[in-house]
Amino acid sequence: xxxxxxxxxxxxxxxxxxxxxxxxxxxxxxxxxxxxxxxxxxxxxxxxxxxxxxxxxxxxxxxxxxxxxxxxxxxxxxxxxxxxxxxxxxxxxxxxxxxxxxxxxxxxxxxxxxxxxxxxxxxxxxxxxxxxxxxxxxxxxxxxxxxxxxxxxxxxxxxxxxxxxxxxxxxxxxxxxxxxxxxxxxxxxxxxxxx
Amino acid sequence: xxxxxxxxxxxxxxxxxxxxxxxxxxxxxxxxxxxxxxxxxxxxxxxxxxxxxxxxxxxxxxxxxxxxxxxxxxxxxxxxxxxxxxxxxxxxxxxxxxxxxxxxxxxxxxxxxxxxxxxxxxxxxxxxxxxxxxxxxxxxxxxxxxxxxxxxxxxxxxxxxxxxxxxxxxxxxxxxxxxxxxxxxxxxxxxxxxx
Numbered sequence: 406x407x408x409x410x411x412x413x414x415x416x417x418x419x420x421x422x423x424x425x426x427x428x429x430x431x432x433x434x435x436x437x438x439x440x441x442x443x444x445x446x447x448x449x450x451x452x453x454x455x456x457x458x459x460x461x462x463x464x465x466x467x468x469x470x471x472x473x474x475x476x477x478x479x480x481x482x483x484x485x486x487x488x489x490x491x492x493x494x495x496x497x498x499x500x501x502x503x504x505x506x507x508x509x510x511x512x513x514x515x516x517x518x519x520x521x522x523x524x525x526x527x528x529x530x531x532x533x534x535x536x537x538x539x540x541x542x543x544x545x546x547x548x549x550x551x552x553x554x555x556x557x558x559x560x561x562x563x564x565x566x567x568x569x570x571x572x573x574x575x576x577x578x579x580x581x582x583x584x585x586x587x588x589x590x591x592x593x594x595x596x597x598x599x600x
Numbered sequence: 601x602x603x604x605x606x607x608x609x610x611x612x613x614x615x616x617x618x619x620x621x622x623x624x625x626x627x628x629x630x631x632x633x634x635x636x637x638x639x640x641x642x643x644x645x646x647x648x649x650x651x652x653x654x655x656x657x658x659x660x661x662x663x664x665x666x667x668x669x670x671x672x673x674x675x676x677x678x679x680x681x682x683x684x685x686x687x688x689x690x691x692x693x694x695x696x697x698x699x700x701x702x703x704x705x706x707x708x709x710x711x712x713x714x715x716x717x718x719x720x721x722x723x724x725x726x727x728x729x730x731x732x733x734x735x736x737x738x739x740x741x742x743x744x745x746x747x748x749x750x751x752x753x754x755x756x757x758x759x760x761x762x763x764x765x766x767x768x769x770x771x772x773x774x775x776x777x778x779x780x781x782x783x784x785x786x787x788x789x790x791x792x793x794x795x
Contacts, residue, residue, distance in 0.1 A: 455738055456702065468687055472701075475693035482686055491677055492663055498670035506667075506700045507651065543650055 417568030612763030
């Protein structure tokens with residue numbers, strides 16, 4: 406069977422998986438679920454993934470896998486999107502975990518609240534804004550020094566981080582304050598064909 | 601040089617790295633930093649890790665790595681703590697990312713607020729308690745079915761998840777409501793020699 410991706414096109418976490426599959430020329434079927442309508446919380450979906458989260462995939466052998474960065478690591482196993490050098494691979498892991506802990510919960514959540522829940526920027530929790538800016542500043546420091554997050558080549562770290570960074574303005578973050586980040590977003594979009 | 605781990609012994613994230621090194625018989629030096637005294641926010645430490653987070657390690661070749669789960673993956677590369685089967689390895693990644701996104705921010709943060717900031721249980725954000733319980737319930741479902749999180753053997757997923765689960769009571773969570781989790785904590789503690 407073909408790889409099946411259950412995802413919500415509004416979610417950067419879901420798009421990461423789609424872009425990885427496309428970059429690797431892996432055929433896939435996309436099953437659109439609307440998280441705002443709780444379509445990832447139905448009994449049928451919870452039987453697939455008890456965490457009720459998208460993305461969730463059914464692999465070609467019928468087995469199920471969740472967590473965007475885990476799915477990317479599995480799909481890209483042995484490909485050029487994962488550095489073969491052990492230290493560079495470890496730095497890629499570092500960015501992937503940092504993304505889920507220190508970037509997504511602020512940059513993506515601010516966007517979700519403003520763009521999908523209709524909250525005005527002024528009503529966001531100050532911590533969301535402050536920590537979102539800190540995450541973007543940290544990306545800026547790295548990307549002022551290297552063209553991609555891990556050295557000279559596109560890796561899963563770039564795909565994971567670009568997903569919500571490229572739409573950070575929808576959460577009220579102005580990327581023009583982060584010129585190296587802005588230029589990197591352009592490079593990654595071109596590389597992924599999502600310009 | 602010897603592997604150097606900068607960590608705070610109160611932090612499960614730091615202990616994960618220590619336990620992994622010990623399990624693999626890797627010699628290391630431990631540099632204790634007190635996060636409550638902002639010792640991970642000094643200029644010297646920020647030069648090492650701009651994110652100001654522990655654990656941070658200096659590897660034997662002098663290079664720096666951060667993020668507990670990334671450090672564990674690097675130290676354990678090629679060892680029995682990482683399944684060689686690609687699907688089992690992917691499931692281990694799934695648990696590692698789930699831990700940082702859906703377990704640590706609730707189970708560990710509730711403990712931190714109660715035990716280190718002295719907040720009474722009643723004053724915790726209801727979301728912390730609710731999502732912490734959901735995380736423990738999800739572990740219970742898995743561990744009622746399999747002896748370790750990924751099948752029949754100890755992997756990094758168990759080390760990562762046991763770190764804050766074994767002290768969940770310090771955040772007001774009663775593990776006797778999760779008997780399979782409680783039994784698993786005992787098994788993992790014995791395996792790691794931290795009983």
